[in-house]
Amino acid sequence: MSDQTRFLLSENDLPKFWYNINADSPVPPNPVLHPGTMEPVTPDFLSVLFPMDIILQEISTERYIEIPEEVREIYKLYRPTPLLRARRLEKALDTPAHIYYKYEGASPVGSHKLNTAVAQAFYNKKGGTKALTTETGAGQWGSALALACNYFDLPLEVYMVKVSYNQKPYRRILMETYGAQVYASPTDRTNYGRSLLAENPDNPGSLGIAISEAVEAAATSSGAKKYSLGSVLGHVLMHQSIIGEESLKQMDLANEYPDVVISCVGGGSNFAGIAYPFLRENLKNGKRTRLLAVEPTAAPSLTKGVFTFDYGDSAKMAPIVKMHTLGHDFVPAAIHAGGLRYHGMAPSLCALYDAGHIEAVAVPQKTTFEAAIQFARSEGIVPAPESAHGIRAAIDEALDAKAKGEKRVILFNLSGHGNFDMAAYESYLSGQLEDYEYPEEAVKESLTKLPQVNLAA
Numbered sequence: 308m309s310d311q312t313r314f315l316l317s318e319n320d321l322p323k324f325w326y327n328i329n330a331d332s333p334v335p336p337n338p339v340l341h342p343g344t345m346e347p348v349t350p351d352f353l354s355v356l357f358p359m360d361i362i363l364q365e366i367s368t369e370r371y372i373e374i375p376e377e378v379r380e381i382y383k384l385y386r387p388t389p390l391l392r393a394r395r396l397e398k399a400l401d402t403p404a405h406i407y408y409k410y411e412g413a414s415p416v417g418s419h420k421l422n423t424a425v426a427q428a429f430y431n432k433k434g435g436t437k438a439l440t441t442e443t444g445a446g447q448w449g450s451a452l453a454l455a456c457n458y459f460d461l462p463l464e465v466y467m468v469k470v471s472y473n474q475k476p477y478r479r480i481l482m483e484t485y486g487a488q489v490y491a492s493p494t495d496r497t498n499y500g501r502s503l504l505a506e507n508p509d510n511p512g513s514l515g516i517a518i519s520e521a522v523e524a525a526a527t528s529s530g531a532k533k534y535s536l537g538s539v540l541g542h543v544l545m546h547q548s549i550i551g552e553e554s555l556k557q558m559d560l561a562n563e564y565p566d567v568v569i570s571c572v573g574g575g576s577n578f579a580g581i582a583y584p585f586l587r588e589n590l591k592n593g594k595r596t597r598l599l600a601v602e603p604t605a606a607p608s609l610t611k612g613v614f615t616f617d618y619g620d621s622a623k624m625a626p627i628v629k630m631h632t633l634g635h636d637f638v639p640a641a642i643h644a645g646g647l648r649y650h651g652m653a654p655s656l657c658a659l660y661d662a663g664h665i666e667a668v669a670v671p672q673k674t675t676f677e678a679a680i681q682f683a684r685s686e687g688i689v690p691a692p693e694s695a696h697g698i699r700a701a702i703d704e705a706l707d708a709k710a711k712g713e714k715r716v717i718l719f720n721l722s723g724h725g726n727f728d729m730a731a732y733e734s735y736l737s738g739q740l741e742d743y744e745y746p747e748e749a750v751k752e753s754l755t756k757l758p759q760v761n762l763a764a
């Protein structure tokens with residue numbers, strides 16, 4: 308084998324189709340329920356929040372959905388993204404494993420989130436939407452949608468989780484640079500935000516709360532605004548499948564095939580993006596790649612949550628879905644991986660995990676930053692704290708291969724860079740970072756508030 312480091316595709320190799328797991332998933336999808344009636348939602352309900360093209364994608368069972376030309380044109384600014392072999396990291400670990408990573412931080416906003424942001428802004432513009440609302444945790448999603456909305460001339464309101472708003476002022480400024488308006492959530496702009504502030508003016512916010520505010524702002528706008536979600540839903544995961552489709556071609560260029568594919572999970576979109584095309588190969592072409600999702604011990608929805616119907620947001624305005632959940636009013640500790648603090652997880656991923664097609668592990672914050680630093684010092688890229696969870700697991704796989712004397716081919720998704728996360732790195736380097744364990748009692752309490760769903764068999 309050559310000692311090639313970067314495996315690059317040309318603009319002509321940019322995939323023309325997204326991959327829809329619904330066509331091949333061995334587990335049938337569960338219904339999405341109305342938060343008030345608890346009956347399956349109708350397109351009418353969803354159309355308050357989403358344009359029709361997105362709703363149709365959400366329920367589609369077509370295997371491949373064509374990527375519109377306008378979206379591909381914007382993808383060409385940064386796609387295909389590079390795939391690299393982490394040769395220096397391999398050397399530092401003295402491992403026989405081969406470690407590859409797909410670098411989604413190469414997008415202008417610094418993460419994979421632009422892949423779905425461009426598509427969602429496009430379909431909203433096409434459907435006549437006049438403005439969009441959204442939430443953001445770490446600010447990666449908000450930045451991506453801000454740039455996408457700028458390209459399609461759509462005003463954007465971003466509800467940013469307050470703790471991240473304070474930790475990451477530069478992400479806010481980036482969103483404003485692209486033309487978005489950004490508010491620290493809970494805000495006094497919505498009924499829900501005002502009610503929370505009345506109870507506790509120092510409420511640090513959560514993704515569940517920010518989603519509720521963004522949904523309320525759209526739902527009460529008399530049709531003027533629609534809402535856009537950066538993860539969890541099927542159409543978002545599908546837009547991210549371009550990561551795995553490109554990776555398949557690039558692993559071919561490297562003349563190898565991964566034994567294990569790894570990435571971090573917040574709502575599940577970047578993991579599904581890289582993993583589902585490999586899952587298709589497992590299901591249809593006899594491959595046996597392990598697919599490993601990595602979450603923080605502070606918000607361990609897959610490894611410690613319950614697989615049941617729950618609200619997607621804290622104020623119970625968003626649809627109810629069946630997922631691994633820590634309870635919709637779970638407010639996680641203020642760990643630096645803001646994008647991994649969601650109480651639930653993408654329903655398709657949960658069902659596949661439950662059926663044994665996907666593995667999951669939870670890792671604590673300090674050892675995650677240790678891995679991030681080792682990666683930065685070997686490969687040069689400073690990873691986003693979210694992505695570093697995947698790196699932790701990739702390094703652990705490489706060390707396990709070393710202990711067992713095995714050659715193992717590891718592929719992980721480096722979902723974003725951490726150039727805006729220096730406060731988190733400073734905190735780690737100065738020894739101030741703390742580990743947070745799953746607060747068992749708080750979650751037990753949250754789980755007593757699950758919706759009582761009685762579906763006819």
Ligand SMILES: Cc1ncc(COP(=O)(O)O)c(C=O)c1O
Pocket residue numbers: 418419444445446447448537538539571572573574575576577578645646647691693694722723724
């Ligand atoms: C860089 C990065 N990676 C991963 C995530 C987690 O989201 P998801 O699981 O949808 O990929 C986020 C969320 O904000 C992120 O910013």
